[in-house]
Amino acid sequence: MTATDDAPLLAEEVHAYYARGAEDGRLRSGADRLEFWRTQDVLRRLLPAAPARVLDVGGGSGVHAEWLVADGHHVRLVDPVALHVEQASKLPGVEAVLGDARELDAADGSADVVLLLGPLYHLTECADRVRALAEARRVVRPGGLVVAATINRFAALHDTVNRGWYLDDPGRRPQVDGASTDGRLLVTGDRPTFTTAYFHQPHQVPDEFEAAGLRTTGQYGVEGTVWLMGAVNDWLDDPERRATVLDVLRRTESEPSLLGASGHLLTAGRRS
Template identity: 65%
Template structure:
């Protein structure tokens, strides 16, 4: 089994300029708190509440952004430390009670060995097109989590760009369709000036993620579709506004969250793994 590396074995990586510029726009926090983005937020929240050990436990939220998840985790009684490479995110998260912040990159964590009960990567793997970088980030999570501790990583699904493009009508624009079709081949999303909706990203095939966990030394325990098929339905935003329909949508999505044939339909996927009790620094 791969042994965790120390954080000083390689030069600290840097965040791509276009990714930094995208998140410095300050739109990510609101995306998850309003509209259809609430489905991703609520489903991620309920999955984490199910998977995480009970509070108090020490949680490292890598690439935690503005603290949209760190906020409720701290409210639930967890000891939360957020690491992010975007200065605006650190400024926003630092205002949250019970959340400590520090700058850092998922591939070179400013974290002690085996210091956390849980390590979350709810964004970093999106923006690492190279497999070696994704495995390096997961290896750093392995290093930081205690033996027996939990690591949960989010990925954007390989087919999300196609599904979203069809829903929004972008796939009928030839230039956008061509870029989307490239993503279906190798997962690499390259932004264009005329298409500013997203930045440099990697869209993962659900089947490849467990192998990256394994190569990092983690024992993969499960995969969960976050939004299921509901995010593709035109009425979902209105459904989420209605408490009764919202609960029905969440329940329906929960029913198919680990159905292998439907994992690629969800916009996002959570993969959970654990550091083996015998894998020690």
């Protein structure tokens, strides 16, 4: 499946959101560095020894592909946004192509690892998410690893309260309340909080893995509760404090009572 400017693979508003180009810098600065470093930390413990064949589906501008290549892995990145593919193609060692998570142009069993660190965010129908996971299962080798990122159900509510938007800007509340109720974040009004997305409950993700033929092996809260603490930027700027924060998050990352408090969740599974 291919994409053109006239027929993007994403919903129009989602494509427009990412075509602005802001995603490339989001994980490289500010509090969002916690998401980047924790995703990297969890993946480094889950991935097989290099060199592994990694298919980075929905890999954006290559923010994770870059360090994966530096770690010695062979990385092929697939993304539905032409700008992202252009950006990722400039990274040494990264092969980047346009594509859809639901219809991958890859041979059966051709990857050791398939990462979906974004596609499930914007597939609002369960059938589409299961289709993307089933494609990941198809292209990963038997016994191979699949890791998917999801946004937690109450992330928008927690984030907008933490930033003061929910309290001070009632116009944002219908979007946030809708996502908290049924998981669907819909773009409404002139001050969207994000773009069209689906926010999971933690227990839903293993069900979707199972429906796609994947065996869930673990779930990991990415930011834990730390992302809601006002001093997070100061902690991340100090290497010693940052190391302590990351250590604390490792200790609590799979605690069932805290999984839903994190902004993002990583779910790992394997093809039997």
